[in-house]
Amino acid sequence: MSNSFSRKHSSSPAKKPFLIGVAGGTASGKSTVCQTIIERLGQFDVDQQQRQVICISQDSFYRELTPAESEKAKLGQFNFDHPDAFDYHLILKTLKRITAGESCEIPVYDFKSNARIEGKQATLYPADVVVFEGILVFYTQEVRELFDMKLFVDTDADTRLARRVLRDITERGRDLNKVLHQYTTLVKPAFEEFCLPTKKFADVIIPRGAENLVAIGLIVQHIQDILRARSEAPGFERRRTVNFQLSPEEEDLDFSQHRQNSEPCLSRPH
Numbered sequence: 414m415s416n417s418f419s420r421k422h423s424s425s426p427a428k429k430p431f432l433i434g435v436a437g438g439t440a441s442g443k444s445t446v447c448q449t450i451i452e453r454l455g456q457f458d459v460d461q462q463q464r465q466v467i468c469i470s471q472d473s474f475y476r477e478l479t480p481a482e483s484e485k486a487k488l489g490q491f492n493f494d495h496p497d498a499f500d501y502h503l504i505l506k507t508l509k510r511i512t513a514g515e516s517c518e519i520p521v522y523d524f525k526s527n528a529r530i531e532g533k534q535a536t537l538y539p540a541d542v543v544v545f546e547g548i549l550v551f552y553t554q555e556v557r558e559l560f561d562m563k564l565f566v567d568t569d570a571d572t573r574l575a576r577r578v579l580r581d582i583t584e585r586g587r588d589l590n591k592v593l594h595q596y597t598t599l600v601k602p603a604f605e606e607f608c609l610p611t612k613k614f615a616d617v618i619i620p621r622g623a624e625n626l627v628a629i630g631l632i633v634q635h636i637q638d639i640l641r642a643r644s645e646a647p648g649f650e651r652r653r654t655v656n657f658q659l660s661p662e663e664e665d666l667d668f669s670q671h672r673q674n675s676e677p678c679l680s681r682p683h
């Protein structure tokens with residue numbers, strides 16, 4: 414039986430959200446894992462503004478490029494896998510506002526133009542659980558220390574490359590030769606230098622990504638336990654509703670069917 418619950422909003426201050434970091438190589442399945450966790454917490458059909466569990470992507474925080482860098486990016490020669498490609502100031506500012514329980518605006522990134530969409534922002538509303546996913550979310554100590562739970566999605570490199578090629582061509586408007594060139598000269602070396610070493614910071618490593626429903630089920634149960642404990646603490650203000658137990662239907666969830674309806678993490682249009 415599904416055991417979601419709701420409580421009327423109170424005037425007491427909301428607790429600091431539970432912040433989960435999800436790292437892993439490109440196309441390892443980070444956003445799919447996050448989406449599956451959100452679905453299993455019963456949050457998938459909930460309107461963005463009403464969600465108790467939200468997910469944001471580090472991709473939203475790619476920094477603006479200079480005209481020369483932009484030209485290199487068009488040729489697949491700009492290193493988007495290096496820590497310098499991100500706007501860490503904005504990441505920290507945003508995560509601090511999120512942990513303070515405040516709403517905030519974040520950029521919307523466009524992979525086709527390699528730039529933020531001008532004049533477009535996504536609004537993040539306060540939530541009880543915030544998931545932040547990206548290749549380098551564990552790279553800096555300052556960001557790493559903000560997470561209450563750290564997950565690393567560990568998917569075989571060949572599988573990731575195969576998915577990446579398909580995704581970049583079909584969703585990101587890229588050309589096969591440039592995808593392969595970018596992967597071999599920039600993505601793979603940067604993964605080995607900057608992303609893979611951060612695996613040691615993870616509390617839980619998820620082999621095979623989103624197909625690992627056992628790992629995802631355990632993580633979901635842990636989040637439910639935390640939310641339940643928080644809801645029982647004095648002064649708790651519940652914002653929305655969340656499933657505290659998996660329904661029999663969810664227990665039998667057919668992952669492949671659910672993924673067809675899934676939407677990516679907030680502000681990840683491809």
Ligand SMILES: Nc1ncnc2c1ncn2[C@@H]1O[C@H](COP(=O)(O)OP(=O)(O)O)[C@@H](O)[C@H]1O
Nearest residue numbers: 438439440441442443444445446576580623624
């Ligand atoms: N378990 C899986 N089986 C098949 N395809 C998958 C699986 N996980 C992810 N994908 C596909 O691989 C691509 C990359 O997945 P995604 O979750 O976006 O990875 P990441 O967020 O790590 O870049 C997407 O096209 C996604 O649909």
Ligand SMILES: Nc1ccn([C@@H]2O[C@H](COP(=O)(O)O)[C@@H](O)[C@H]2O)c(=O)n1
Nearest residue numbers: 438439440472493494524527547548600
């Ligand atoms: N303009 C851009 C920005 C990023 N990338 C690549 O995206 C990867 C990170 O996103 P994932 O969803 O795969 O985690 C990263 O490996 C960058 O190379 C890009 O190609 N173009």
